[in-house]
Amino acid sequence: MSSAYPRRLPQGLVLLYEDRDILVVDKPPGLLSIAAGPERDKTAYWILAEYLRKKGEKRRPAVVHRLDRETSGVMLFAKSDVVKRKLMAHWDEAVPERRYLALAEGELAEPCGTIDAPLGEDRRGRVIVVSGGQRAPFSLNAVTHWKLLRVDRSPGPRFSLLSLELETGRRNQIRAHLAHVGHPVAGDKRYGAKTDPHSRLCLHAERIVFHHPHDGRVLEFTVKAPRWI
Numbered sequence: 001m002s003s004a005y006p007r008r009l010p011q012g013l014v015l016l017y018e019d020r021d022i023l024v025v026d027k028p029p030g031l032l033s034i035a036a037g038p039e040r041d042k043t044a045y046w047i048l049a050e051y052l053r054k055k056g057e058k059r060r061p062a063v064v065h066r067l068d069r070e071t072s073g074v075m076l077f078a079k080s081d082v083v084k085r086k087l088m089a090h091w092d093e094a095v096p097e098r099r100y101l102a103l104a105e106g107e108l109a110e111p112c113g114t115i116d117a118p119l120g121e122d123r124r125g126r127v128i129v130v131s132g133g134q135r136a137p138f139s140l141n142a143v144t145h146w147k148l149l150r151v152d153r154s155p156g157p158r159f160s161l162l163s164l165e166l167e168t169g170r171r172n173q174i175r176a177h178l179a180h181v182g183h184p185v186a187g188d189k190r191y192g193a194k195t196d197p198h199s200r201l202c203l204h205a206e207r208i209v210f211h212h213p214h215d216g217r218v219l220e221f222t223v224k225a226p227r228w229i
Contacts, residue, residue, distance in 0.1 A: 005017055005018070006026070009025075009047050009048075009051055010047050010050075011028070011031050011042060011047055012028035012031065013025055013026070013027060013028065013031065013044055013047050013048075014026040015048075015051070016074070016221055016223070017219070017221065020079065020214075021078065021079055021080070021083045021212070021213055021214050022076060022077065022078055022079060022083065022212070022213070023048055023061060023076075023077040023078075023079065024074065024075070024076055024077075024208075024219075024221050025044060025048070025074070025075050025077065026072075026073065026074055026075075026223045026224075027044050027067055027071075027072060027073060027074075027075050027205075028072055029069075029070050029071065029072040029200050029201065029226075030069060030070065030200075031043065031044055031069065032044070032069050033045065033063060033066040033067055033068075033069075033075065034063050034066065044075065044077075045061055045063060045077075048061040048077060049061055052079075057079075059079045059080060061077040061078070061079065062077060062078040062079070062080060062081055062083070062084035063077060063084075064076045064077060064078050064084055064087050064088060065091075065169060066171075067205055068172070068175075068201065068203075070187070070200055070201035070203070071201060071203045071204065071205060072203075072204050072205070072226055073100070073204045073205025073206060073223055074205050074206070074207065074208050074221050074222075074223045075205070076095075076208060076210065078213070083213050083214075086213045087210075087213050091169065092167075092168070092169075093211075094210055094211050094213070095169075095208065095209070095210040095211075096209055096210070096211075097165065097207065097208065097209035098165065098166045098169065098205070098207070098208050098209075099163060099164065099165050099205075099206050099207040099208075100163070100164045100165075100166070100174055100203060100204060100205050100206060101149075101161065101162070101163060101164075101203075101204045101206050101225055101229060102161075102162045102164055102174060102178065102185050102202060102203045102204070103159050103160070103161055103162075103185065103186045103197075103198075103202035103228060104159065104160045104161075104162055104178050104183040104184065104185060104186065105157065105158075105159060105160075105183055105184055105185075105186055105193055105194065105195055106158055106159075106160065106182065106183045107151050107153075107158045107160055108146075108148050108151075108160045108162070108183060110148070111147070111148050112145075112146060112147045112148065113145075113146055114143060114144070114145050114146070115142075115143070115144045115146070115177040115178075115180065115181060116141075116142075116143045117129040117130075117142060117177060117180055118130045118139035118140060118141055118142060119139060119140055119142045119170050119171075119172075119173060119176055119177075120139040120140070126172075126190065127170070127171055127172035127173075127175075127176045128176055128180075129176060129177070129180040140168075140170055141168060142168045142170045142173050142176075142177065143166075143167035143168050144164055144165075144166060144167070144173060144174060144177045145164065145165045145166075145167060146162045146163065146164045146165075147162065147163045147164075148160055148161075148162060149161040149162065149163055157194075157195050157197075159186055159195075159197070160183065161229065162178075163206075172191075174203060175188055175190075175191045175203070176191065178191075179191035179192050185201060185202055185203050186198070186201075186202040187199070187200050187201045187202050188201050188202075188203075197228070198227075198228040200228075202228055204225060204226050204229075205223075206222060206223060206225060207220070207221065207222040207223075208220075208221050209221075
């Protein structure tokens with residue numbers, strides 16, 4: 001990695017890597033990936049667009065995948081729609097590894113496991129596990145692999161620190177899957193969490209491995225875990 005990186009940008013966004021095709025960033029919690037309303041100037045997309053404009057590059061960043069506002073960690077942006085389409089057309093092959101850390105409520109009984117449960121939306125637009133094994137067009141297949149790193153057995157509520165890898169990359173997949181098995185992410189009130197020990201959603205995108213869209217070389221980025229780890 002060049003000595004020019006990491007490079008701090010506004011709103012706590014950190015630029016980890018850049019070339020003619022892509023941008024890789026470390027997104028802090030509380031920052032939107034892309035505008036969902038009037039917060040246009042407080043998004044990772046807008047910050048990167050301004051960064052490129054000030055450099056004199058006549059390009060706009062393109063969101064390849066998103067992190068929820070309260071999820072921190074590594075994100076990949078393309079520098080053109082062409083590169084974005086190339087990555088997304090074969091996403092599972094282009095991105096062989098995406099690893100997350102989550103602090104889940106309760107104590108999981110096994111050291112590791114897989115959650116294979118299709119996801120759909122309820123009437124409020126919330127992503128949920130679809131009952132009865134229904135498949136598309138009513139749902140999308142979703143698979144999450146998890147490994148127990150440690151259990152917090154201090155007085156009070158118990159928590160399990162998990163390392164999770166996505167076999168599929170669906171919206172809110174980890175949040176919905178962990179809630180489905182009775183261990184929602186701490187701080188995730190939307191998915192039934194009863195605790196908020198760190199005043200944030202305790203979910204962090206720790207690592208991404210992908211094939212560069214131009215020459216196919218493998219790039220790996222691992223970002224520092226948050227303080228609640």
